[in-house]
Amino acid sequence: MEESNHQKHTVQPNKQQLLNRLKRIEGQVRGVHNMVEDDRYCVDILNQIAAIQSAVNKVSLALVEDHTHHCVANAIKNGEGEESIEELMEVMKRMVK
Amino acid sequence: MEESNHQKHTVQPNKQQLLNRLKRIEGQVRGVHNMVEDDRYCVDILNQIAAIQSAVNKVSLALVEDHTHHCVANAIKNGEGEESIEELMEVMKRMVK
């Protein structure tokens, strides 16, 4: 996990898997766009949106897991845990909101 | 709200607004895809994902509101409320899950 001067950078350990998931979600959103254009029944559209929310949640959790195993754990080992844990808690609060 | 034989159809009252929102969400997902490709810091990516989740939630709630005001209300007025309310509750359970 290399940290550049002006802006932190992180090479995700499951980068390709994340990219594939995001591509699929992008396609799902386009799919819902088409359903609205085609005046599909509201509940059919809502069911597709629920599938998008679930997929986005999974990406979010996968990222948090990798972040905690690497960035947060390394920060703690280097004696900089406090700030990193606060940052993690802010992320969690938004996810649980 | 016209209902075709083989498959229910609904012209959304705020159709263009919904389509614009979905286009924006599609762009946001592409943006997160680029952030992962550019090895951006996990928390920056997670913050963008939280923004997507919030936007998707708003689309979902807007659709449920229109659906309840039109499809569900009409079904109740036509004496077919039971089934329509059950359907609405299933949507809600998935949203609250």
Added chain:
Amino acid sequence: MEESNHQKHTVQPNKQQLLNRLKRIEGQVRGVHNMVEDDRYCVDILNQIAAIQSAVNKVSLALVEDHTHHCVANAIKNGEGEESIEELMEVMKRMVK
């Protein structure tokens, strides 16, 4: 569903079941209180809290379902649906938040 002058009243159709569930949740909260007093491990406590959240969610959904089947449906039949649906949507937004 009788509506008194100064304040709406609703006799819940599943009143006793709701009361039993609420009694159980009250006991669960007391149980977590005891776990904190006994310095039990955080994750054990958190698991119990997750069970409380799930039980409270179920009570909430049961109430919304009965409310929609009765109060909202009656309001729609009596031509007062708009306000009642708005009220339902406010409840939903808080639940989905």
Added chain:
Amino acid sequence: MEESNHQKHTVQPNKQQLLNRLKRIEGQVRGVHNMVEDDRYCVDILNQIAAIQSAVNKVSLALVEDHTHHCVANAIKNGEGEESIEELMEVMKRMVK
């Protein structure tokens, strides 16, 4: 954070505050119980339940924060981070569900 042989124990750093919050939540649940007994209007009851859910969420987040700052951080420093982070992620998944 002392760990006994047969069962982990954790003295919560904000123990009294947690106990007070849980006492208040217990009272709120009893309050909802009385509202149902008094046939209060569904939406008034649902609003109180939303307040309980919010209070329970706050207790949960406070516990996770303390747990991460102490138990998880110590486990990482002692080279036992993997398991502790997995445990934390399971807690998070239930909270985000």
